[in-house]
Amino acid sequence: MxxxxxxxxxxxxxxxxxxxxxxxxxxxxxxxxxxxxxxxxxxxxxxxxxxxxxxxxxxxxxxxxxxxxxxxxxxxxxxxxxxxxxxxxxxxxxxxxxxxxxxxxxxxxxxxxxxxxxxxxxxxxxxxxxxxxxxxxxxxxxxxxxxxxxxxxxxxxxxxxxxxxxxxxxxxxxxxxxxxxxxxxxxxxxxxxxxxxxxxxxxxxxxxxxxxxxxxxxxxxxxxxxxxxxxxxxxxxxxxLDRPAIAAAPAELPDYVAEARQCRTVEDARAVWHRANRAGHVDPKGADELSQRLVQIAQDIAAGVDTQTGETADQDDEHGPDDDGVYDVEVVDDQGDDEPPTAYPSAGWPQVAAPGGGGR
Structure with a gap:
């Protein structure tokens, strides 16, 4: 120096x-x-x-x-x-x-x-x-x-x-x-x-x-x-100094639907929704189109439908649809002891998505 x-x-x-x-x-x-x-x-x-x-x-x-x-x-x-x-x-x-x-x-x-x-x-x-x-x-x-x-x-x-x-x-x-x-x-x-x-x-x-x-x-x-x-x-x-700042190009939106279709369990599909929720890409109440599509994928997984091909696998009637073709659902509280409350869609998540489901 x-x-x-x-x-x-x-x-x-x-x-x-x-x-x-x-x-x-x-x-x-x-x-x-x-x-x-x-x-x-x-x-x-x-x-x-x-x-x-x-x-x-x-x-x-x-x-x-x-x-x-x-x-x-x-x-x-x-x-x-x-x-x-x-x-x-x-x-x-x-x-x-x-x-x-x-x-x-x-x-x-x-x-x-x-x-x-x-x-x-x-x-x-x-x-x-x-x-x-x-x-x-x-x-x-x-x-x-x-x-x-x-x-x-x-x-x-x-x-x-x-x-x-x-x-x-x-x-x-x-x-x-x-x-x-x-x-x-x-x-x-x-x-x-x-x-x-x-x-x-x-x-x-x-x-x-x-x-x-x-x-x-x-x-x-x-x-x-x-x-x-x-x-x-x-x-x-x-x-x-007097020119407006050039806005940064928006980040490319992850293809959450494609990710969810790769999942093999409802818990993994729910984890995809959680990531979209934390990123602000879905409505916490599940009223937006992306939430509804992710819920439908989770329902397909629960029904044994291959989300890639649309084919239905054999499964017992315990988790099958009722006469109107609807699966039982419940609101899932997936709040851990060490994190603040998180909202999930109030409709559409299959009953098999038990509280504390993995993937988050």
């Missing part, structure tokens, strides 16, 4: 990234690229194969691209997709922090209370107060949200990282995912729909345009999202 390093993270390989914006060249010489908010998702990866598959699936043109502050070229496609279908892995897939990046990488990473790189209280809060998040990103940390999701219709096993630096998106993502995690306990995968939503808000007399990434469970009904973990098959095809 293999072993693991307990302190190491266990996460799927990152195949690429899902972005909500891109940059275009600045026409002014010496100026940096101009950031653009995209109305559709932008997928980037080191693998041209993945981006080509994404372009075929979501539309768009494959192009080579080099991220800012990087010298390594990648591939990207500005898709035509306003919505992506994805699957969230088990566990808490949302990673959020306030971050400030510089030429040397991440300079500050904070949870709103403690800045973890410098091991100090939140710098932005101490410097600018409760409204610090309204200041430009050149002065304060930016709320950064990351989610690793499977794109099941693209090649290979791995996650695509969705990243957004929107303050409002951070709140929306956390609220929605926490509701699902509370219901599932984070123990199963969850199919989701993701789209970019344009919003606006008015504060201090000013209207601010912003966008958020919506991530919601992609299930037929809300109750499916709140009803605990779902199977991998349902995560791949959520529509199966």
């Amino acid at each position: 293999g072993s693991r390093i307990l302190t190491m993270k266990r996460q799927a390989a990152e195949l690429g990234r899902i972005r909500t914006g891109y940059s275009r060249p600045n026409p002014n010489a010496g100026k940096g690229p101009i950031p653009v908010k995209s109305k559709t998702f932008v997928l980037t990866s080191h693998s041209r194969e993945y981006i080509a598959a994404a372009a075929e699936l979501y539309g768009g043109r494959v192009e080579q691209w080099t991220p800012q502050r990087s010298s390594v070229a990648q591939w990207r496609v500005i898709t035509e997709a306003t919505e992506l279908r994805a699957i969230l892995p088990a566990g808490d897939v949302l990673n959020q922090s306030y971050e400030m990046w510089g030429g040397g990488g991440c300079e500050r990473r904070c949870d709103g209370v403690t800045e973890s790189i410098g091991r100090r209280p939140c710098v932005c809060l101490a410097k600018y107060g409760e409204e610090w998040h309204k200041r430009p990103p050149t002065q304060v940390c930016r709320p950064t949200s990351r989610i690793g999701a499977f794109l099941p219709d693209l090649p290979d096993l791995g996650v695509w990282r969705l990243e957004t630096k929107s303050y409002y998106a951070a709140d929306v993502l956390a609220g929605g995912l926490d509701t699902v995690l509370q219901a599932t306990g984070g123990t199963g995968m969850m199919p989701v729909r993701m789209w970019i939503e344009q919003r606006s808000r008015v504060a201090d007399g000013n209207t601010k345009q912003y966008q958020v990434v919506m991530v919601v469970p992609s299930l037929p009904k809300l109750r499916h999202a709140l009803n605990g973990p779902i199977s991998t098959a349902a995560a791949l095809d959520p529509s199966t």
